[in-house]
Amino acid sequence: RYLEAVFIQCIPPDRPVRRPISPHTNMAALSNLTNAASPAQRFLVFFDFDETIINESSDDAVVRAVPGQQLPDWLKDCYREGHYNEHMQRVLAYMAEQGVSQDSIRSVVEKIPPTPGLPALFQYLLKHQQDFELVVVSDANMYFIDTWLQHVGLRHLFRRIFTNPASFDAAGRLVLLPFHSHSCSRCPENMCKQVILREYLAHRQEERGGAPFHRVFYVGDGANDICPCLALGPQDTAFPRRDFPMHKLLVEMQQFQPANFKANMVPWASGDDVVDFLKKLREER
Structure with a gap:
């Protein structure tokens, strides 16, 4: 499940923030707040989506919209690693055949809970948006991510979203499309997150007049979040969700292949753990 296919799509920034955030504001109340990208932003933060921003897999959650809330065995058994x-x-074609509507899918996606501590982390990043540029790199799809972020009011916090292109066709079926091929042996044949990370860093440095980000952070949970972290340098930090596959694999890599992973590692169980790290980082300047 963690070595899933993932594709890419870019979404441009929108309008600037208009009002401050109260520390007591809930997720839904953060609507209309945006991240005004600026060359002065010193830090770049990549976020996975499933089981990182949200507390489960959106692909698994959407099955709750199917009659009986489960897939037939023949469909489960057709998966190839x-x-x-x-x-x-x-799966999505089957859901359309079963009469699952766009409204039903949207309703299920909107009800997915955020991961513990992530609302506090996003409030902190909004408060200090002059320092942080945020990007989503996910193996979900654009419809699920955009729907959820719009619902909780965080869509405009992210300068870019890289994920599976997905849209509803004339028949009402949610259609996913592949993105690219690559030569990375670690990743599914249709997506390497490290390619996205490297290309985005090069593109943004050019846009910033040659100025690189001071530090790059990657927040994730799954095995497919390992490959992009191998492109991070000694000044950068990987945040693996504690006891999830990304954390376990990085621990093994630090032990048996230390030369392959150069970044710092800070495991997290709650978004509050990431906030604590970022607070200390900002205090060092």
């Missing part, structure tokens, strides 16, 4: 996007295309 490394070809998860193909599997989800069949």
Whole structure:
């Protein structure tokens, strides 16, 4: 499940923030707040989505919209490792055949809970948006991510969203499309997150007049979040969700292949753990 296919799509920033955030504001009350990207932003933060921003897999959650809230065995059994996007295309086609509507899918996605502490983390990042540029790199799809972020009022916090392109066709079926091919042996054949990270860093440095980010952070949970972290340098930090596959694999890598992973590692169980780290970092300047 963690070596899922993932594709890419970019979403531009929108309008600037208009009002401050109260520390007691809930997720839904953060609507209309945006992240005004600026060359002065010193830090770049990449976020995975499933089981990182939200507290479960959106692909698993959407099955609750199916009659009986489960898939037939024949559909479950057709999954091939490394070809998860193909599997989800069949799942979504099946859902359309069962009469599952766009409204039903949206309703299920909107009800997915955030991961503990992530609302506090986003409030902190909004408060200090002059320092942080945020990006989503996810193996979910654009419809799920955009729907959820819009619902909780955080859509405009992210300068870019990289994920599976997805849209509803004339027949009302949610359709996923593949993005690219690559030569990375670690990743599913249709997505390498490290390619996204490297290309985005190069693109943004050019846009910033040659100025790199002071530090890059990657917050994730899954095995497919390992590859992008291998492109991080000694000044950067990987935040693996504690006791999830990304954390376990990085611990093994630090022990048996230390030369391959150069970044710092800060495991987290709650978004509050990431906030504590970022507070200390800002105090050092």
